[in-house]
Amino acid sequence: MDPRTPVLVGVGQVTNRRDRINDALTLMDEAVQRANVDAGGRALERVGSVQVLQTMSRRHKAVASELADHQKLGDVERLVTTVGGSTPGWLVCEACDRITRGEMDGVLIAGVETLDSARRAKKEGIEYPTGEMSGEDTTIGDDRPPVVNAELRAGVVAPATIYPMFEQALAHRDGRTPDAQREWLGRLMSPFTDVAASHPELSWFPLHRDASVLAGVRDDNRMIAEPYTKNLNSILQVDMSAALILLSAEAAEAAGVPRDKWIFPWAGAKCDDVYHVVERPDFTRAAGIEAAASAMFAASGVGIDDVAAVDIYSCFPSAVQMGAAGVGIALDDPRGLTVTGGLPSFGGPGNNYVTHSIATMAQKLRGTGGLGVCTGVSWYMSKHSCVLLGSEPAPNGWRFAATKDAQARIDSTALPTASDASGEAVVDAFTVEHDRERGPVRAPIYARLRDGRRVVAVPADASIAAAISGRSIVGEKVRVTTGEGGTVYELCG
DSSP: OOTTOEEEEEEEEEEOSSSSOOOHHHHHHHHHHHHHHHTTSOGGGGOOEEEEOOOSSSOOSOHHHHHHHHTTOOSOEEEEEOSOTTHHHHHHHHHHHHHHHTSOSEEEEEEEEEHHHHHHHHHHTOOOOOOOOOSOOEEESOOOOSSOHHHHHHTOOOHHHHHHHHHHHHHHHTTOOHHHHHHHHHHHHHHHHHHHHTOTTTOSSOSOOOHHHHHOOBTTBOEEETTEEGGGSOOOOOEEEEEEEEEEHHHHHHTTOOGGGOBEEEEEEEEEOSSSGGGOSOTTOOHHHHHHHHHHHHHHTOOGGGOSEEEOOOSSHHHHHHHHHHHTOOTTOTTOSOSSOOTTTTOOOGGGHHHHHHHHHHHHHHHHOSEEEEEEEETTTTEEEEEEEESSOOTTOOEEOOOHHHHHHHHTTOOOBOSSOOEEEEEEEEOOEEETTTEEEEOOEEEEETTSOEEEEEESSTHHHHHHTTSOOTTOEEEEEEETTEEEEEEOO
8 A cells, every 4th residue: 555545544523412502612622532532542643734614603713723722733734714515525635635745644624513502602691602812724715705796685695595496496397396395305305314313422303304394384394495494404503523534544554543444535526516506507406516526436436336325415405406416326226315314414513514424424434344425515506525435445546536627617607697687587496485473575586588697586576475485486487677776576477
């Protein structure tokens, strides 16, 4: 074996479900220590870079520096990322490249969210820790704004608004009404809950939930944005942390990491979709994950049929459907679509979920052998990463697959947009957002004008949301106009 072969040697995860008010840094410290113990206790000695996923729970000036100081890691590189759920997969790929090139012996990747503790602290009048504000980190990653001004003006920003818009497009493509789609989604996502239940110490909701519990509209499972009920949304208010330690093979041997702990990254890739949703030509497929997965498999010399386990990023069901299609696995594949239980059941800790899925995949492969794939998504199916892990060394060695040409092809498909539009348009995607008390309150759309430009709009009359609730308007014609408040639409029929 090449002594510079990158190896995932230590994984650590911790979840605290309302046992205490958790400080984010303390919880991350615990995950890192678990990863070090998992690797035999000396792996952190070989780490030259500390990389921390951006946290939403509290704003640190220098969270990577705080973590490095808490772990007494000395003069190591200290990096913090920008926002993005695909970022952990990208960090693993970059770490493997740097280890292979001999730039460093080891990398620590960690992240944390304690939004549940932050919420409870505020409710109970307890001061929540704000960080030590010491040191200085280097920020890495893509910090492009995720939406354009037209989307901002229309209030089409929250993932809980945009992903159900994708879902309505998928339902229309497959010939289902919104209610039929919601019932079908319950059946799709129920197996995820069984996997979450198999991780009782880690999952936020470690219990089986059948299709009716996930998709039935009730007081305890209200409609959020059609066709998604609360239980079909990622659960962001969690207290969870995860950490990964990657070393070169020679560093792993020097640190005394037992060989039965070694998991080998085979290949990985990253690729964006058309970045801004309003410019995306198709709301029913994820060109970025298709390109990334294809490049990853080509670089590794294997295909999806050779893989024993997968974890498809699952913030919302539309992401599951497009992600599975992108890597080439059927939704009813007997291998299943998750090793954790997914973001609505296992937990959706901000930018850090994929750190958990990679850790869980590594533990699974240690027991079963074979290959596993983890995918990641940023923003609104905007950016994608995928990583192929194996219990044995890769015959081709580590490969970070190139996607430059594929990215150029994808970018070239961006639609022109209209921020000042009037006339007839055809609806491509929409949702009806619900208020807890008032019911249907908003109904944003993405639509295409006769000249091919895409527009984002909201109803000209507040009553439209209630009027279209429960039915699909994808494919229908609307009339759009633009004024001082932005672009609005009226129904034509």
